[in-house]
Amino acid sequence: xAARSIWNGTVTFGLVNVPVKLFTATDNKSVSFSEVHARxxxxxxxxxxxxxEEKEVPYDEVVKGYEVSDGKFIVLEKDEVKAAAGxxxxxxxxxEFVDAAAVDPVYFxxxxxxxxxxxKDAYALLHEALRKSxxxxxxRFTFHDREYLVALRAHGDVMALHTLRFAxxxxxGDELEIGKGGRKPSSQEVDMAGKLVDSLHEDFxxxxxxxxxxxxxxxxxxxKGKGEEIDLAEQEEPxxxxxxxxxxxxxLGAGR
Amino acid sequence: MARTLWSGSLSFGLVNVPVQLVTANRDLDYHxxxxxxxxxxxxxxxxxxxxxxxxVTWEEVAHAHDLDGKQVVVTDEELASVQPRKTRTIDIxxxxxxxxxxxxYFDHAYWLVPAGESxxxxxxxxxxxxxxxxTDRAALGRxxxxxKEYLALVRVRxxxLALTTMRFAxxxxxTKAVPSGGKKPTxxxxxxxxxxxxxxxxxxxxxxxxxxxxxxxxxxxxxxxKRRKIEVPEPRKQPSPAEDLMEALERTLxxxxxx
Numbered sequence: 001x002a003a004r005s006i007w008n009g010t011v012t013f014g015l016v017n018v019p020v021k022l023f024t025a026t027d028n029k030s031v032s033f034s035e036v037h038a039r040x041x042x043x044x045x046x047x048x049x050x051x052x053e054e055k056e057v058p059y060d061e062v063v064k065g066y067e068v069s070d071g072k073f074i075v076l077e078k079d080e081v082k083a084a085a086g087x088x089x090x091x092x093x094x095x096e097f098v099d100a101a102a103v104d105p106v107y108f109x110x111x112x113x114x115x116x117x118x119x120k121d122a123y124a125l126l127h128e129a130l131r132k133s134x135x136x137x138x139x140r141f142t143f144h145d146r147e148y149l150v151a152l153r154a155h156g157d158v159m160a161l162h163t164l165r166f167a168x169x170x171x172x173g174d175e176l177e178i179g180k181g182g183r184k185p186s187s188q189e190v191d192m193a194g195k196l197v198d199s200l201h202e203d204f205x206x207x208x209x210x211x212x213x214x215x216x217x218x219x220x221x222x223x224k225g226k227g228e229e230i231d232l233a234e235q236e237e238p239x240x241x242x243x244x245x246x247x248x249x250x251x252l253g254a255g256r
Numbered sequence: 257m258a259r260t261l262w263s264g265s266l267s268f269g270l271v272n273v274p275v276q277l278v279t280a281n282r283d284l285d286y287h288x289x290x291x292x293x294x295x296x297x298x299x300x301x302x303x304x305x306x307x308x309x310x311x312v313t314w315e316e317v318a319h320a321h322d323l324d325g326k327q328v329v330v331t332d333e334e335l336a337s338v339q340p341r342k343t344r345t346i347d348i349x350x351x352x353x354x355x356x357x358x359x360x361y362f363d364h365a366y367w368l369v370p371a372g373e374s375x376x377x378x379x380x381x382x383x384x385x386x387x388x389x390x391t392d393r394a395a396l397g398r399x400x401x402x403x404k405e406y407l408a409l410v411r412v413r414x415x416x417l418a419l420t421t422m423r424f425a426x427x428x429x430x431t432k433a434v435p436s437g438g439k440k441p442t443x444x445x446x447x448x449x450x451x452x453x454x455x456x457x458x459x460x461x462x463x464x465x466x467x468x469x470x471x472x473x474x475x476x477x478x479x480x481x482k483r484r485k486i487e488v489p490e491p492r493k494q495p496s497p498a499e500d501l502m503e504a505l506e507r508t509l510x511x512x513x514x515x
Binding site: 013014016028034036049050063074091096102116132140147155157160166176184189190209213214220248251 | 326
């Protein structure tokens with residue numbers, strides 16, 4: 001069965017227009033909880049209350065306010081907020097291309113799949129050209145009245161679109177406060193650590209990692225649901241090894 | 257410096273490096289409050305019991321999971337009891353090539369900084385930076401923050417350890433439901449399209465891109481502040497697909513080459 005698209009539009013590069021459909025690529029599978037009233041187990045509702053009138057406010061009486069000073073707001077109507085979205089509409093124009101592998105992981109924000117729209121041949125061409133060149137197209141994308149910087153790249157038989165963070169939204173390493181004291185690790189220690197890195201090297205296999213905590217929480221809920229008493233166990237702290245070289249040597253020995 | 261979100265130790269074989277987790281993102285968005293239009297008062301969100309229709313304080317709120325239609329209430333203490341025993345540790349389980357990790361797995365970005373200034377801590381931290389920085393390898397490990405377990409990728413960036421939380425495999429959807437392309441493009445078409453891409457290629461430099469949305473939103477706020485009228489632009493029309501793909505490609509190539 002075909003998935004439901006969340007946005008339909010056009011990717012352009014030069015004069016080539018590629019109709020596309022956007023699909024959700026990721027799900028958060030953490031165990032979700034809802035708020036209930038402890039006394040009677042009834043669902044909690046979040047209501048919008050005007051504290052001046054002490055009355056609930058229907059959604060159509062709500063506007064957005066930007067606080068300019070304490071308690072003073074600049075109020076924007078819904079279509080005034082839309083003005084910031086710009087006039088890009090439903091077009092993602094790929095203005096330039098970069099080496100897809102050169103974009104540092106810190107810049108990736110949300111991910112979507114891009115599927116073919118009406119002109120499947122144009123889609124096949126863009127897909128193949130991106131795959132062959134190993135490049136990602138960089139453009140701007142307007143979604144829910146907000147504009148994003150995006151990267152579009154080939155992913156298997158389809159394409160993936162990633163919204164990107166802007167440079168000023170990323171904290172640089174030079175902004176960190178890392179102590180300068182102490183002596184440098186010796187070359188022997190660096191070599192040993194390097195050996196340990198090598199001994200633990202494997203191919204990345206995402207399937208090898210399961211969310212064991214999610215399973216444990218679901219199990220807890222099931223036991224609680226059956227009326228079982230839950231044992232509140234104590235946590236333990238790891239010890240910090242002081243002798244770096246000895247710890248490395250012991251680790252290497254254990255890895256063999 | 258940024259607030260510490262988690263502290264514990266990064267465990268590498270038998271070496272433990274006390275570390276703190278701080279965010280690698282800076283929130284520069286304009287944030288809005290909900291305002292009651294009539295009297296310009298900020299709206300408050302209050303909790304009400306749906307059965308009794310009375311306001312409920314935070315202390316009276318419990319957290320429940322819907323287990324096949326049955327509400328099961330779970331306390332924070334009970335949740336804590338199923339956290340992995342070494343919950344204050346990021347255990348490095350393997351090293352992988354960073355290039356092998358698909359960006360679809362990346363979630364949030366953080367920094368790991370040494371906790372404190374003790375000689376042993378700083379030296380162990382630097383050792384990891386040096387040993388990992390020599391290769392393009394990234395460490396995979398897990399840790400628990402608040403009520404969620406994370407798979408995390410730790411690697412060297414700017415001379416420090418950067419941590420990216422990762423989605424689990426079952427949180428990344430398969431692509432089989434996504435419609436893919438039509439007939440295979442001809443070699444000539446692909447060569448032309450790749451030529452266009454190469455002409456338009458540049459080094460990835462994040463500094464080149466400004467957040468135009470943020471800038472426009474600021475303009476809207478400023479205009480409103482000065483009581484000026486705000487124009488909402490008409491969105492541009494959707495372009496229609498080219499009749500002749502090859503011709504569109506050739507014209508594009510001519511155009512980008514003449515720039």
